[in-house]
Amino acid sequence: MRPTIFILLTLFSLNQLNAQFSKKKEPKLIIGIVVDQMRYDYLSRFYDDLSDKGFKKLMQEGFFHKNAHFNYVPTYTGPGHAAVHTGTTPANNGIIGNDWFNKTSGESVYCVGDPSQETIGTNSKKGKMSPHRLLSTTMADQNRLHTQFRGKTISISIKDRGAILPGGHSANAAYWYEGGKNGDFISSSYYMEELPEWVDDFNQSDIVEEHLKVWNTLLPMNEYDESGSDENEFEFGFKGKEKATFPYDLKELAKNNGGLDILKYTPYGNDIVAEFAKRAINGEDLGQDDATDFLLVSFSSTDYAGHNFGVNSKEVHDMYLRLDRNLASFIKYLEEKVGKDEFTLFLTADHGAVHVPNYLRSKKIRAGYFDTDKLKVDIEEYINSYFGKDLELIRRISNQQLFFDHQELRANNIKNSDLQTLLTDYLLSYPKVNRVFTRDMIMHGNQTDRVGKLVQRGFHQKRSGDIIYALEPAIISYPPKGSTHGSSMNYDTQIPLIFYGKGIKRGIGLNKRHITDIAPTISDLLGIAFPNANTGNVITEALDKGQR
Numbered sequence: 001m002r003p004t005i006f007i008l009l010t011l012f013s014l015n016q017l018n019a020q021f022s023k024k025k026e027p028k029l030i031i032g033i034v035v036d037q038m039r040y041d042y043l044s045r046f047y048d049d050l051s052d053k054g055f056k057k058l059m060q061e062g063f064f065h066k067n068a069h070f071n072y073v074p075t076y077t078g079p080g081h082a083a084v085h086t087g088t089t090p091a092n093n094g095i096i097g098n099d100w101f102n103k104t105s106g107e108s109v110y111c112v113g114d115p116s117q118e119t120i121g122t123n124s125k126k127g128k129m130s131p132h133r134l135l136s137t138t139m140a141d142q143n144r145l146h147t148q149f150r151g152k153t154i155s156i157s158i159k160d161r162g163a164i165l166p167g168g169h170s171a172n173a174a175y176w177y178e179g180g181k182n183g184d185f186i187s188s189s190y191y192m193e194e195l196p197e198w199v200d201d202f203n204q205s206d207i208v209e210e211h212l213k214v215w216n217t218l219l220p221m222n223e224y225d226e227s228g229s230d231e232n233e234f235e236f237g238f239k240g241k242e243k244a245t246f247p248y249d250l251k252e253l254a255k256n257n258g259g260l261d262i263l264k265y266t267p268y269g270n271d272i273v274a275e276f277a278k279r280a281i282n283g284e285d286l287g288q289d290d291a292t293d294f295l296l297v298s299f300s301s302t303d304y305a306g307h308n309f310g311v312n313s314k315e316v317h318d319m320y321l322r323l324d325r326n327l328a329s330f331i332k333y334l335e336e337k338v339g340k341d342e343f344t345l346f347l348t349a350d351h352g353a354v355h356v357p358n359y360l361r362s363k364k365i366r367a368g369y370f371d372t373d374k375l376k377v378d379i380e381e382y383i384n385s386y387f388g389k390d391l392e393l394i395r396r397i398s399n400q401q402l403f404f405d406h407q408e409l410r411a412n413n414i415k416n417s418d419l420q421t422l423l424t425d426y427l428l429s430y431p432k433v434n435r436v437f438t439r440d441m442i443m444h445g446n447q448t449d450r451v452g453k454l455v456q457r458g459f460h461q462k463r464s465g466d467i468i469y470a471l472e473p474a475i476i477s478y479p480p481k482g483s484t485h486g487s488s489m490n491y492d493t494q495i496p497l498i499f500y501g502k503g504i505k506r507g508i509g510l511n512k513r514h515i516t517d518i519a520p521t522i523s524d525l526l527g528i529a530f531p532n533a534n535t536g537n538v539i540t541e542a543l544d545k546g547q548r
């Protein structure tokens with residue numbers, strides 16, 4: 001290389017490094033938004049009804065990925081929030097479900113349940129939570145370490161797991177919605193001894209109670225062409241109202257639907273989370289100094305509505321139009337309070353959801369239901385007839401995994417791998433079971449096809465079971481109304497992914513990207529270390545290094 005070129009290149013890369021690593025160039029605030037159960041195609045389906053300042057603004061002025069997917073199963077809320085923020089999958093972060101069977105204690109455990117903690121802000125047990133089952137760090141943890149704990153992390157959601165897992169181990173606070181009688185935002189002794197004043201003020205105000213009003217559509221119903229008819233046989237609705245149709249008098253319905261819990265199922269759950277997030281920015285002075293802060297917000301009402309009304313319902317349609325307006329108001333607030341070019345935001349989801357199988361069937365698309373309890377009984381009968389005696393070899397079926405009783409196997413001289421083979425053959429003859437993977441297959445070989453890879457990345461060697469089965473597409477273990485999720489199919493894996501703000505290019509990404517790519521991308525933007533078990537890749541095409 002000629003010396004002049006070498007000097008030029010060195011100068012160029014030095015300038016680039018100065019631009020990237022100097023603290024004064026970093027965003028003052030990272031906003032991480034997860035929309036619970038948001039399918040990718042909601043953005044295209046509802047596009048014409050969106051405002052200019054919410055989702056559309058992020059899509060048009062940010063970097064919008066059209067082909068972003070979850071890369072593991074099961075696609076549930078706990079694992080989803082963990083994957084977004086740890087940059088890796090259950091195989092490494094250990095969050096293998098919302099609940100799972102704990103082989104050591106012989107009990108089902110909740111992903112963020114922690115009996116050693118106390119509730120802060122109320123008398124119930126709803127605050128006995130912590131991230132102690134999350135094995136790896138989140139990007140916010142790395143930011144805390146990097147900034148000598150000057151950069152704050154505040155995490156907020158309706159759901160406890162939607163707040164706790166994103167914040168990681170070192171969050172200053174995670175807050176979630178208590179619902180019930182008080183409708184307060186609460187926390188755990190893991191984070192604090194008492195709620196700060198701004199949270200007390202919020203809880204003592206009437207903001208939450210005022211949302212017990214009539215829920216009608218935001219726009220005239222006849223403009224909602226992109227969803228099914230309001231009255232149909234595929235929705236649960238609320239107790240005390242015969243039909244799941246607009247309008248919903250929430251004050252009246254609250255009596256039979258858990259008091260203020262009912263707000264979780266309505267757009268007003270998102271309203272109160274958005275309002276609480278604004279107050280967090282103000283109350284915690286987020287984004288006001290050179291140490292980058294993290295504000296992590298998960299909107300959960302979209303998931304409650306999807307489960308209740310299904311992904312094709314007018315209710316879900318309306319909820320996204322209203323969430324769009326929440327986003328518009330939130331972005332405006334960020335621009336005023338933190339500064340137009342001072343923050344970076346990303347928006348994604350923790351999983352998608354399937355069309356109500358009964359609806360698909362009514363349109364001749366193959367779909368259906370699976371009875372897991374019956375499977376357990378059938379397997380036990382099969383085992384007993386095969387061995388010619390009564391054996392209890394299956395401790396639990398949890399998250400489509402069979403957990404063997406290893407003591408029973410030893411006591412009866414049955415090899416674990418022999419039972420794996422026997423039950424693989426049985427399961428493959430079982431109606432609606434599509435694929436079967438054994439512990440031995442996953443431990444001793446690399447899965448190469450799509451479903452196999454997703455199963456492998458969702459398999460934690462210590463925490464997972466002995467056999468994992470996958471159902472045929474659009475077959476779910478769920479009641480006959482409403483939508484659910486959890487599979488490796490595209491309706492569950494494909495989600496929106498948008499980066500927006502400081503250090504982000506404008507553009508549209510067509511290449512396939514994974515949910516685990518978000519954390520390393522934000523880490524790279526900030527020049528901080530990746531989360532410690534990260535397996536994702538930096539999405540370089542979204543980053544505008546020259547600007548920074």
Ligand SMILES: [Zn+2]
Pocket residue numbers: 037077303307485
């Ligand atoms: Zn859900």
